[in-house]
Amino acid sequence: MRLVLLGPPGSGKGTQATRLKDKLDIAHISTGDMLRAEIAAGSELGKQARSVMDAGNLVSDEILLGMLESRLAQADVSKGFILDGYPRNVAQANALGELLARIGQPLDAVVQLDVPTELLVERIAGRAKEQGRADDNPESVRQRLQVYNEQTAPVVDFYAGRGTLARVDGVGELDEVEARIHQAIKP
Numbered sequence: 001m002r003l004v005l006l007g008p009p010g011s012g013k014g015t016q017a018t019r020l021k022d023k024l025d026i027a028h029i030s031t032g033d034m035l036r037a038e039i040a041a042g043s044e045l046g047k048q049a050r051s052v053m054d055a056g057n058l059v060s061d062e063i064l065l066g067m068l069e070s071r072l073a074q075a076d077v078s079k080g081f082i083l084d085g086y087p088r089n090v091a092q093a094n095a096l097g098e099l100l101a102r103i104g105q106p107l108d109a110v111v112q113l114d115v116p117t118e119l120l121v122e123r124i125a126g127r128a129k130e131q132g133r134a135d136d137n138p139e140s141v142r143q144r145l146q147v148y149n150e151q152t153a154p155v156v157d158f159y160a161g162r163g164t165l166a167r168v169d170g171v172g173e174l175d176e177v178e179a180r181i182h183q184a185i186k187p
Contacts (some may be wrong), residue, residue, distance in 0.1 A: 001026055001080040002105055003185060004087070004096075006156060007113035008148045009141065010120040010127070011170045012177060016113065017084040019178050026080035034067050035059060056143030058088060058151070065095050072103060080108075089151040093158045109185045110159040113170035113177070120145065 001024050005013040014030060021028035035053065038046035049059050064086060071077070087093040100106050115123075124141050159165040166184035170177055 001082075001185065002100070002108045003081070004083045004107060004110040004159075005113065006110060006152070006159075007115065007170060008117075008120055008152070009144045010123040011113040011115045012123075012174075013084045013113060015174065016170075016178060016181060017082045019174065020082055020181065023178075023182075024080065024082075026082060027074075027077045028082050028084060029068070029071055029077075029086075030084040031059075031064050031068065031086040032084070034071065054140065056140030056147070058147060061089070061092050061095065064092070065099065068096075069099055072099070072105070087155055088148075090154050090158050093155050107164055108187075109166060110164045111181055111184055112156050112159075112165060112167045114167055115170040117145065119171065 003020070003026075005017055007013050014032070017028045017030065020026075035046075035049045039050045039053075040046070045063065049063075052059050068083075068086060072081070083096075087096050097107075121141065156165060156167075168177070168180045168184050
């Protein structure tokens with residue numbers, strides 16, 4: 001199974017990807033986690049990414065695609081993967097399609113987690129408090145939601161036009177949302 005999880009910040013993509021990874025026995029690939037690891041390592045990429053992320057902006061497509069291509073070449077991806085946080089714009093969706101075609105691993109499904117904006121802000125505020133994430137401060141959250149609406153929301157239409165999109169209600173208990181996702185991706 002090769003799956004993309006879409007949804008705005010705070011929609012539960014990371015939580016559901018972790019749950020699905022275990023049930024489906026496939027790799028969970030989070031571009032946000034990859035970037036945070038670079039930041040924690042203090043690499044040059046990490047330093048560049050930190051300043052961009054702290055301002056609530058997105059890291060360049062070129063950097064993310066290169067990181068993703070390297071990750072998709074790793075052995076644990078052979079059974080499939082869940083992409084969490086990528087693609088974030090139509091250019092990335094096109095680049096991802098080209099990359100997956102080149103390596104012979106087309107997507108099986110794309111799931112959009114739908115969550116009302118008020119609940120997103122509430123969830124992100126709670127996450128910021130629990131995890132102390134610098135990219136979850138109120139200003140960067142507002143910026144990230146605006147960027148999502150401008151750049152990432154069109155990706156939903158992109159995949160809907162290709163017949164690979166399933167919309168899932170992302171509100172409710174974790175088990176309920178997970179069950180909805182399983183139902184949406186059943187072959």
